[in-house]
Amino acid sequence: MTERMTPDLCVIGAGSAGLSVAAAARAFGASVVLIERAKMGGDCLNSGCVPSKALIAAGYRAHAMRNAQAYGITPEEPRIQFRKVHDHVQKVIAGIAPHDSEARFRAMGCTVLIGEARFTDPRTVMVGEAEIRARRFVIATGARPVVPAIPGLDAVPYFTSETIFDNTRKLTHLLIVGGGPMGLELAQAYRRLGSEVTVVEAGTPLGRTDPELAAVALNRLARDGVAIRANTAVERVIARSMGIGVVIRSENGEERLDVSHILLATGRKPNLEGLDLQKARIRTRKDAPDRIVLSAGLRTSNRRVYAIGDAAGGAQFTHLASYQAGLVIRNALFGLPVRQNPDIIPVATYTDPEIGQVGLTEPEARKRLGDRFRILRASFGENDRARTELETHGLAKLITDRRGRILGGSVVGPGAGELTAFFAFCVANKLSARHLMAFVAPYPTLTEIVKRLGTEYYREAAQNPLLQKIMALVRRLP
Ligand SMILES: Cc1cc2nc3c(=O)[nH]c(=O)nc-3n(C[C@H](O)[C@H](O)[C@H](O)COP(=O)(O)OP(=O)(O)OC[C@H]3O[C@@H](n4cnc5c(N)ncnc54)[C@H](O)[C@@H]3O)c2cc1C
Numbered sequence: 315m316t317e318r319m320t321p322d323l324c325v326i327g328a329g330s331a332g333l334s335v336a337a338a339a340r341a342f343g344a345s346v347v348l349i350e351r352a353k354m355g356g357d358c359l360n361s362g363c364v365p366s367k368a369l370i371a372a373g374y375r376a377h378a379m380r381n382a383q384a385y386g387i388t389p390e391e392p393r394i395q396f397r398k399v400h401d402h403v404q405k406v407i408a409g410i411a412p413h414d415s416e417a418r419f420r421a422m423g424c425t426v427l428i429g430e431a432r433f434t435d436p437r438t439v440m441v442g443e444a445e446i447r448a449r450r451f452v453i454a455t456g457a458r459p460v461v462p463a464i465p466g467l468d469a470v471p472y473f474t475s476e477t478i479f480d481n482t483r484k485l486t487h488l489l490i491v492g493g494g495p496m497g498l499e500l501a502q503a504y505r506r507l508g509s510e511v512t513v514v515e516a517g518t519p520l521g522r523t524d525p526e527l528a529a530v531a532l533n534r535l536a537r538d539g540v541a542i543r544a545n546t547a548v549e550r551v552i553a554r555s556m557g558i559g560v561v562i563r564s565e566n567g568e569e570r571l572d573v574s575h576i577l578l579a580t581g582r583k584p585n586l587e588g589l590d591l592q593k594a595r596i597r598t599r600k601d602a603p604d605r606i607v608l609s610a611g612l613r614t615s616n617r618r619v620y621a622i623g624d625a626a627g628g629a630q631f632t633h634l635a636s637y638q639a640g641l642v643i644r645n646a647l648f649g650l651p652v653r654q655n656p657d658i659i660p661v662a663t664y665t666d667p668e669i670g671q672v673g674l675t676e677p678e679a680r681k682r683l684g685d686r687f688r689i690l691r692a693s694f695g696e697n698d699r700a701r702t703e704l705e706t707h708g709l710a711k712l713i714t715d716r717r718g719r720i721l722g723g724s725v726v727g728p729g730a731g732e733l734t735a736f737f738a739f740c741v742a743n744k745l746s747a748r749h750l751m752a753f754v755a756p757y758p759t760l761t762e763i764v765k766r767l768g769t770e771y772y773r774e775a776a777q778n779p780l781l782q783k784i785m786a787l788v789r790r791l792p
């Protein structure tokens with residue numbers, strides 16, 4: 315028998331995006347139906363951020379054992395028990411899972427339905443026998459791995475982000491197709507855990523990163539022994555009784571690789587199939603049918619329906635999903651006008667060294683502002699904490715307008731992700747370089763690099779003729 319529900323909000327998908335909306339809506343007392351077809355917690359918890367960072371942590375420990383010499387400790391080749399590495403990753407997931415669980419969301423007062431949601435008309439979603447006519451709907455269905463059309467790929471086994479964290483064995487030679495954040499984070503982790511790793515990237519590795527910063531991380535990956543083939547296509551894959559043959563092509567011609575396993579890290583596309591969007595009069599883009607047409611306030615062409623997170627078709631980050639959830643809550647529950655501001659969304663890539671960016675990067679500033687901006691730079695080579703850790707490779711860059719307002723911050727080096735949070739705070743609050751001199755950083759911390767950027771700003775300002783005149787006047791005072 316059909317069960318009818320009429321909540322304030324119906325959220326489709328219980329990943330980072332859906333869970334954030336549902337929890338916030340319940341905190342304000344709105345009634346919520348939350349629908350999930352697979353695992354609560356979605357990609358981030360089960361096959362994205364959490365397992366990848368846990369694997370990176372294991373790789374880091376192995377790397378530290380091999381490279382202890384400089385600290386006066388006899389280095390040792392670690393014995394990698396890959397099943398136990400797998401267990402560590404799964405334990406971390408299991409430890410966080412209760413936070414995203416059905417039980418927790420039911421206890422909050424959400425009605426949680428397990429099943430596949432689809433629209434039947436502009437106001438109605440069905441899940442099995444349940445019919446939900448909500449005041450507002452949120453599509454938070456995430457994305458799934460893109461499988462490129464490589465001849466022969468369908469005849470060999472391959473990993474994607476959805477399966478790689480189930481692996482319990484050391485992989486002899488892992489070919490990673492795609493040199494974006496996923497490909498390179500996992501390349502370094504697998505290399506440090508004892509695999510030979512080759513990354514084949516069709517364009518530029520870390521192509522969305524300021525090249526000056528990317529080069530620092532890519533050099534380290536190369537030093538770790540990750541082979542990165544840029545501007546190279548995978549032409550075809552050949553199934554063999556032992557291993558997999560791979561034909562790649564670059565400007566140097568064709569080459570053959572013998573690998574044991576393949577991981578696809580070639581991007582992710584929104585999960586929209588099966589939602590019956592046309593029945594809800596939700597339009598998708600003509601040039602990109604897997605992209606929903608969205609307003610700056612994340613509304614679809616059906617004003618009752620929003621789309622957020624990876625399903626929204628823009629950048630794919632958990633913190634972006636949470637930010638978008640906040641915007642939807644303000645608009646859907648309080649009727650406030652909202653507009654996404656991409657300039658305040660940070661990006662961090664967890665290679666070693668990490669890379670972080672927020673707001674304008676140097677290449678973007680050149681494109682948008684010509685020469686109407688300033689770059690302040692500081693190197694980790696001048697940071698005492700980085701020196702004590704022997705982690706001096708890296709730099710931070712701050713982009714300001716001519717009056718010192720901070721428009722962007724980029725950093726590669728130890729703790730870059732954490733430092734990017736600091737820059738994100740500055741950009742979101744429209745702070746200027748003078749604010750960097752108005753706080754005291756504990757010594758010795760990596761954050762002191764921020765003070766160094768502030769000093770840079772004033773070093774140039776100190777040459778200002780007016781300031782020099784004032785100093786001359788003050789000198790004459792008794
Ligand atoms: C390897 C990897 C590492 C990553 N690392 C980071 C990182 O370090 N930092 C970061 O910010 N981001 C990272 N990301 C990206 C991040 O995981 C995603 O941006 C984030 O999880 C998106 O959340 P979401 O809620 O939009 O989608 P998801 O988490 O995918 O959730 C969508 C949910 O909707 C469900 N669903 C889909 N269709 C339906 C339907 N019709 N009915 C019911 N349920 C449905 C799905 O089962 C899923 O559970 C990483 C991604 C990968 C792959």
Ligand SMILES: NC(=O)c1ccc[n+]([C@@H]2O[C@H](COP(=O)([O-])OP(=O)(O)OC[C@H]3O[C@@H](n4cnc5c(N)ncnc54)[C@H](O)[C@@H]3O)[C@@H](O)[C@H]2O)c1
Pocket residue numbers: 462491492493494495496497499514515516517518519520521546547548578579580581582629630631661662663664
């Ligand atoms: N630290 C983080 O925040 C983090 C980490 C991992 C993943 N993610 C997110 O998850 C999503 C997926 O990550 P990703 O790295 O797979 O996606 P991506 O789109 O960032 O990178 C994919 C890369 O694969 C390359 N590529 C595509 N097809 C190819 C082919 N046939 N042969 C060779 N190269 C090919 C592209 O040129 C690109 O560089 C991204 O949106 C990313 O933002 C985030």
